[in-house]
Amino acid sequence: MIKQSKWVRAHTNIAFIKYWGKENEELILPKNNSLSLTLDAFYTDTQVSFDEDLNKDILFIDGEEQDEKALNKAQVILDLVREEADIHDFARIDSKNHVPTAAGLASSASGLAALAGAASLAAGLDLSKEELSRLARRGSGSASRSIYGGFAEWEKGTSDSNSVAIPIDKADWDIGMLFIIVDDGKKDVSSTEGMRRVVETSPYYEGWISSATEDLAAIKSAIKKQDIVEVGEIAERSALKMHALNLSANPPFNYWSPESIVAMRKVEEFRNQGYSVYLTMDAGPNVKLIGKASQMDELYQALLETFRKEQLVIAKPGPGIQILE
Ligand code: 2P0
Numbered sequence: 001m002i003k004q005s006k007w008v009r010a011h012t013n014i015a016f017i018k019y020w021g022k023e024n025e026e027l028i029l030p031k032n033n034s035l036s037l038t039l040d041a042f043y044t045d046t047q048v049s050f051d052e053d054l055n056k057d058i059l060f061i062d063g064e065e066q067d068e069k070a071l072n073k074a075q076v077i078l079d080l081v082r083e084e085a086d087i088h089d090f091a092r093i094d095s096k097n098h099v100p101t102a103a104g105l106a107s108s109a110s111g112l113a114a115l116a117g118a119a120s121l122a123a124g125l126d127l128s129k130e131e132l133s134r135l136a137r138r139g140s141g142s143a144s145r146s147i148y149g150g151f152a153e154w155e156k157g158t159s160d161s162n163s164v165a166i167p168i169d170k171a172d173w174d175i176g177m178l179f180i181i182v183d184d185g186k187k188d189v190s191s192t193e194g195m196r197r198v199v200e201t202s203p204y205y206e207g208w209i210s211s212a213t214e215d216l217a218a219i220k221s222a223i224k225k226q227d228i229v230e231v232g233e234i235a236e237r238s239a240l241k242m243h244a245l246n247l248s249a250n251p252p253f254n255y256w257s258p259e260s261i262v263a264m265r266k267v268e269e270f271r272n273q274g275y276s277v278y279l280t281m282d283a284g285p286n287v288k289l290i291g292k293a294s295q296m297d298e299l300y301q302a303l304l305e306t307f308r309k310e311q312l313v314i315a316k317p318g319p320g321i322q323i324l325e
Helices: 068-085 108-122 129-139 141-147 191-201 205-224 228-247 258-272 293-303
Strands: 002-004 008-017 022-024 034-051 058-061 090-098 151-154 165-169 176-180 278-280 287-291 312-315
Touching: 008 108, 008 141, 008 205, 008 228, 008 278, 022 191, 034 108, 034 141, 034 176, 034 205, 034 312, 058 068, 068 090, 068 108, 068 129, 090 108, 108 129, 108 141, 129 141, 129 165, 141 151, 141 165, 151 205, 165 205, 176 293, 191 228, 205 228, 228 278, 228 287, 258 278, 258 287, 258 293, 287 293, 293 312
Parallel strands: 058 090
Antiparallel strands: 002 034, 008 034, 034 090, 034 151, 151 165, 176 287, 176 312, 278 287
């Protein structure tokens, strides 16, 4: 017998207050609360089938079968669902990533959120948003936030049961992002490894934790006021502090390429011209602009002097997880 879900869609999110460090690696409990914006431009569609005829779990992304390593995080979620629903069959996961070609963007947030939705649906579990967020978190921390549209906060909590994301604001005001895709081809330090090294070795880690708490309170009040200048300034500082942690680790590492610096300077130039635009960066060389959605077309045009159009993607706030009919 096959228990098959409908297709489930989850969008990616970008953290404005970064998650960078785990308190508990197995349960994925973070050291600090984080806050993100879910975006419309990048998403994953996933369908799960529990099938008694399978002799192992299999994962297809865009029609291509993936290796064991790619399955690791997904199997954590499958196992939790099997346990809760008392299912003993293996599963086939089909995923389609809707990310512009060669974007080089990580899709673990949208991917594992969509999987949490599809796997629980296939198993006949009727999970609340909170339960879905908790399940997605066990695959990848950032996925906990992709259950919700707009701004979401992942509350670090103290245990598996209360480390979940909650919705903060619909972001239905003049805020948007612009991605500058920079692919330098060099091998990354994975997020998991990067944050572990920082927690263990950075002499600045305590400072990160106390300032992340302050930044979080400040950005929540700025979001309430819909103040793009304050939101952008705080987000940019949070990102740069995260990257400073990486430089202060032993051994040090960083995610920047020469083209990242070119993009960062552009943001400064735009600000000097009077635009309210700020940057954020994650565990890779891409630079993401935060600003008024209504000004993103102008900035896009200006960036075409320096970057190819394939490198530029405008994104608006996006919705939470949804079942496709
Ligand atoms: C974030 N990042 O808040 C931070 C900022 C990247 C930089 O969460 O180890 O794939 O699976 O929990 O969620 C990316 O790391 O890490 C991430 P795990 P995840 O978005």
